[in-house]
Each structure stands twice: as C-alpha cells, then as structure tokens.
Amino acid sequence: MKLNTIGMACVFLLAAGTAQAQTAGTWMLRGGVMNITPKVDSGNLTTSSLPGTQIDSDGDTRLAGGITYMLTNNWSLDVPLALPFKHNLTGAGAIQGVGKIGETKSLPMSLFGQYRFGEANAQFRPYLGAGLTYAKFYKERGTATLTAIAGGTSSDPTTLKLDSKLAMSIQAGATVALNDRWFVEGTVVKTFLKTRGTLSTGQTIDVTLNPLTLAVSVGYRF
Secondary structure (H helix, E strand, O other): OHHHHHHHHHHHHHHHHOOOOOOOOOEEEEEEEEEEEOOOEEOOOOOOOOOOEEEEEOOEEEEEEEEEEEOOOOEEEEEEEEOOEEEEEEEEEOOOOOOEEEEEEEEEEEEEEEEEOOOOOOOEEEEEEEEEEEEEEEEEEEOHHHHHHHOOOOOOOOOEEEOOEEEEEEEEEEEEEOOOOEEEEEEEEEEEOEEEEEEOOOOEEEEEOOOEEEEEEEEEEO
16 A cells, blocks of 8 residues: 555656646746857968968856747747856967967857757657857957967057857757756757957958857756
C-alpha cells in the first residue's frame, strides 16, 4: 500500500509539473550566463604595414537571459538578453606574439523564430531557431603596440573602430521542466558575422568573426 501511494504521488507530481505547458500565449523569462567566443578568420591590414598583419580576439562570459513568447504550441519568438561583452584583440599572422593590440565591447541584439519539438506538455522540449543579430561594437581602444605597428606616434596614438553589423544566426537548444513553472534551458547559437576595422591612420582590416554562443539559464513561465 505504501509503494502504491508513493507511485501515485510521483504520477501526480509529474502531471503537475507539466500542467503549465509551453502552449500558445505562454511567456517564458530566463536568467543565467552566456559565453561568446569568436572563431576569427582575419584578413590582412592594408598597406603601410608589415605584410600579413592580422588580428585575433578572445571570448567573454557575462550574465544573460532572455524572453520567449509562444505564438502556437510549437512556434515561438525569442529575444536573448545579456550584459555587454568585452573582447581583447591580439596580434596574429605576421605579428603573432606581440600581445594585446586593442579591445572592444560588444552587445549582440538578436531576434529568433523557433520551432519546438514534441508536445506542449513534454518535460523535455528541444528546439531549432533562426534569426538576425545586430552586433554593436563600441568603446574600442588601441594599445601602444597597435600604435607602433600602424606607424602612429606617442603624441598621436593610433585608434581603432569596428563596424557594427547585421548578421544571420542559427540556434539549437532545449528546455527541461522542473515543475509547473520553473525550467532550465541550454542554447547554442552560431552567428555568421563579418566586420571591418578602421584605424585612425586610414588602414583597414576585414575580419570574419563567426562567433559561437553558449548559454545556460533557469527560467520561469507564466
């Protein structure tokens, strides 16, 4: 009798855990962490520099979250949110090993259309998404190393500007319901992003960034 009671309690909890499903009209808020790591393929800095002068960039992790709205039981709109990321720019190619040549802050702003597989009340729901990302670059700074490479002077240091760009992104992820309101979510995003860096000396460099984004969060639906 005791085992039967426990079994019935488990069934009740499972049913309660899926009562508030990802149905049409559901809002889902989430918060967690996000890592963005550029997969850099750098062009060469234009003339008046050492041939083969290229750049690289590191990744960064920040607090992040997002808002999802279920249009139907399977289709949804998703807006990821995050604090600005900071990336260190380093020398590559012919200047590999010179160290940090600059830094920039970035703020990706994305909108995804998603398709969620399975039933609306499923505890585990994977999804695929596609959308647009506007990558905003700002507060770029060059170092003394960049000034030396680009031919600037201590009285007229070289500055750097990166073009903000609109790019295509694809997304894959899944949610796991913890109970009738709370869930955990994991997401992977690939963005196909190219930009151009312009120095105050007039030199330019084209860079393919194609960042990979990983996010883990805890969410609440209502």
